[in-house]
Amino acid sequence: MNQKFKTVESSKVELSELMLPSHSNFSGKIHGGFILSLLDQIAFACASKHSATYCVTASVDTVDFLSPIEIGELVTMKASINYVGRTSMVVGIRVEAEHIQTGVVKHCNSSYFTMVAKDDQGKSVRVPGLILETEKELKRFFNSVKRNSLRKEREAYSNQLEYSVNELIHELEGHNVKIDL
Template identity: 50%
Template sequence: MEELFRPVSYSRTTISELMIPAYANFGGKIHGGLLLSLMDKVAYACASKHCSGYCVTVSIEGVEFLQPVEVGEMVTMFASVNYVGNSSMLVGIKVIAENFQTGDIKHTNTSYFTMVHKGDDNKPKRVPALILESKEDIRRFLEAIKRKELRKSYQHELDNVKTSLLVEIESEIAKLSNERCKIALP
């Protein structure tokens, strides 16, 4: 069977939503959870379009709220498939908020959602390969490969730290003297 390819532009997805008072937290800013839900929605739409099927979110990377979103602002989320594996896709999402009264536009978040295509049997299903149409597409694809390498390296390093801390916990306890914690061992 011949490999199916789709261009990045095929599944690029944009979702905009006006932020209403019901979306605000007690501080008057838009709930981060609501924004995450909208990001998940645009990631799903983008990934599902790319593979013409059902997808699930398996991880989210880079959730850092750079600026608060206010009631009355229009939030727009731009999503594109930056990388594909066998059954997974990395969807990059850029979030901006626009204040209609002032004309200000601010970048509030960039996140990366790993989505997996699922077949009718609920098992991972192969996704179409990606046609990179611009230098920006190529940069994003290469950056995704680097993110994957760094994530593996980070996990390996963290596993090593956990192992060594279990062995050296007595000598490491002294490092906690300047931290905001209290040890209460039995």
């Protein structure tokens, strides 16, 4: 049986990996898809650690690539549970790259993955609540609530939009598009 509440600290996960030439794209920087794969792995580990069960990725709310990662840098990902719902968890992940020779560390990426806990039959299961012990944890939880609310507002807004073709064409004036209907 899952605990009723767990601390943020109890499910934190950190992963470090040296960036190799095989991880690079055609411009010699580390491929974003490779970083996304690592992000998904650490989100799974963090969520599974919190829920004590198998978890799946439900959505990726934000992946902001802030700075390119170079071959030979040591990438460290730090994941923590920022929010829990009934069966879902938001895992916040910070990605830093360290130039090994100079020791200079740069913030390269911030991401938010929504993970859902599953049982052996693939049904969603209840997750432990979250014990917030610091102001930073409280702010992260609140920010997750706000992001969730804004996402729901965007979805509701998009679902009620109904444009005629003439309105769409008018709305797209000034954009870098050629309409050839």
